[in-house]
Amino acid sequence: MAETWQDHTGAVAGGADSVERVADAIVFAEPRSKLTRFALMAFSAGAGVVAAHYFAAGVALETSTMWLLIGIAFAGGLLSTWSPCGYSSVCLLRPNGTFSLRNVLAWSPTLVAHAVGYAFGALVIGGTLGLVGSALGVQAYLPYTLPIFAVLLVVYGAHQFGFIKVPYPQRRCQVPHDARQRFPKWMIGLLYGFSLGLNYLTYVQTPLLYAVTGAALFSGSLAFAVGIFLVFNLGRFLPLVLNALPLTDASITGWLARHQENAALTDAILLVGSGFALGAMLLA
Template sequence: MASLDNFDMAAGRTDGVADCVAFPGRFSAWTRALILAASAAGGGAAALAMDAAHVAPVLGLAAFAGGLLSTWSPCGYSSISLLRPTGKGVRAVLDWLPTFATHGLGYALGALILGTLLGAIGGIAGLSGFATSFGLGLLAVIGLAYGAHQLDFLRVPYPQRRAQVPHDARQRFPKWVVGGLYGLSLGLDYLTYVQTPLLYLVTAAAVLSGNVAEAVALIAIFNLGRYLPVAVNLLPVTDYQIQSWLGRNQERAAIADGAILTAVGAAFAMLALA
């Protein structure tokens, strides 16, 4: 995968990034096709035991998974790795807790702002829920299209600002302030690169809800998934160990992403047609 938009502190520029992970050999086209088919079949089968009441929980699980997957890459983690504790040991971790807290508050504020905006847009447009035939049909199309995109069978638009948080901020503010600023920037979800198109599924559901409280809740769940990986800094592991593990598993994360999108899309397609 191309490196994520590295912030050029000298020139103040960003560089473009790929919209999805490439699969050089670990997952052949046949393997990915099998995963696509199995995910669609599994989602369709699950829909047989579902009704409209299950749509919100499924979206909540998908949102949380999307949040976790959004930072599951060395380039995605590189931005929040700048918030790591200074030094080693219990004292360093305790001194880092205010940064961890403000980072979470930034995500919460981002969810409130973005969720309110999306819910209000849906309300003004007269939308009244994502569990309608129209809503489920639209979510199904998004899930199936972006599932194929992540599994590298289809190219569809991937609208976002392809940039990271500004790395030089840590040189201008205390770390706890930077934690909050980074949390807000990342918590608004469209100000930085996000590896998973599950964000688009969650965004569409938030608009379709036509309800500010429901929209905020969906974005908050997504952001919770984005925020929790930062807690790895509470463990006695090095940045190199984290980055290496993420690098080894990045393709698996993209496969999981595509499988989730496809399964949810197939399930919602079945419900829309029922």
């Protein structure tokens, strides 16, 4: 029997300007104990130090820091969409009809347009931060900003682990879901890609976005700033590819909901581990 694609139907009433409003980053349905979370945090710190020792030994600090930031940028982008909340946007771009190669090919312009939108978003936000950083000459202050950067990664990791509460400024909205009733699907893909690719117009559930933003600004490099946001947005874009598979919206969203806590813990582990890894590289 043919597998039928399903559209998400969670649009909010209220006209063309209606948007999906979402909760804060962490919603633990079955939270792990404080002891378990503390053990995971300690493990993350140790793993970060060990990784820095083995993979950054003999490597210039600038190079090792760059690759660390690129790695967490991709992971952060993936985690930002890999949730029921994040996927609720891209599932609106699902192909029409039953699963078939013909329908997937007919849907491919939407996929391409969505990718182009993300690329433009990265160009705008990365380019702006890169130009501002370059104009201010912030790269000269890297010896002072990198230790602060490492501490902030750990602090936001502790936030994600649920031990402390720190400011998490975001526009807690999603893209307007009723746009699918006003535009062709490929245009929706382009508009969604651009708005999501700017990252601050909609809610992003991982503070790794702040790490990417800080890296883009304080690099003082236009190329690096655009590049790191392209990597982040690549991670955000990839879950849309799931819509080319014979999987229902309900099955994907259900899996994401069941693993929501694991995603938040993964985010916390990456933040703490990266902070300690950067600290170890600075002290080496």
